[in-house]
Amino acid sequence: MADSFVTQSLEEIRFWSRIMKEHSLFLKLGFRCEDTQLIQEANGFYSVFEQIEAKANALPLTTDPQQIRAFNTEVCTAASHIWVYKRKILGLILTCKLPGGNNFPLLVDHVSREANYFRNRLHELNEGQLEPLPDAIIDENVFFLKIMADHAKFIGHLLDPSERKLVEQARDFSHDFDQLLFQAQDLSSMRPQSQTTPLLTQFLDQNRVSVASLRDFKKAARDLIEACRIKSIIHPLLADHVYREAERFLHLIDLFEQRLAGAPAN
Incomplete structure (x- = not known):
């Protein structure tokens, strides 16, 4: 169990610290030149998560679990701080205090949801309170289907309007993932009766x-x-960032399918 805890903790931090670092850059690029304080804060978060990422990549899987537990707490605090920063930005945008910026409100909400997911995952690992498999399958899919739907919308808006075919494809993906998200939310609301192996298997296959x-x-x-x-x-x-998150979702679906088929927990 200790080996699994260390492996999963480092894997989560290696993936999500890079995501948080890149969020800092993307938000910075969307600010106006006069938003010097927000830009400075973004640079600070970039540095923090760059250091976390480097440390996570340097730690071996044989690291003492107590050291990893302390590292998880440290990273959870950093994730909480960047979540607060992102929600502050969202509030400024929605109250029209950052006119002319290029950060969509949905994008800022999107990256804050990922920060919240990250800190919650580290807290669950430290507390040993990971969800039972049926709940994890539904909740992870609800989370990531929303992420994928958002990505499709962002791509459609950031492509040049003259790229009509690609814009149309992005809109089709947006619609597809909105529908999948609604289905996942319906499955969630039917819990626990909906948590049968056949239904969950079909759910994962379709997604x-x-x-x-x-x-x-x-x-x-x-x-x-x-x-x-x-x-x-x-x-x-x-473009590479959103590709890696889709790869991550597929990896989770693989793990869930293996668990449903009776493979050992990981």
């Missing part, structure tokens, strides 16, 4: 198909952006 398709679309868009072959205001790192 896998759509997530894999969106992942492939993101990869194609990322490659086109990096090669300067399409017109957009999408930062190349943002």
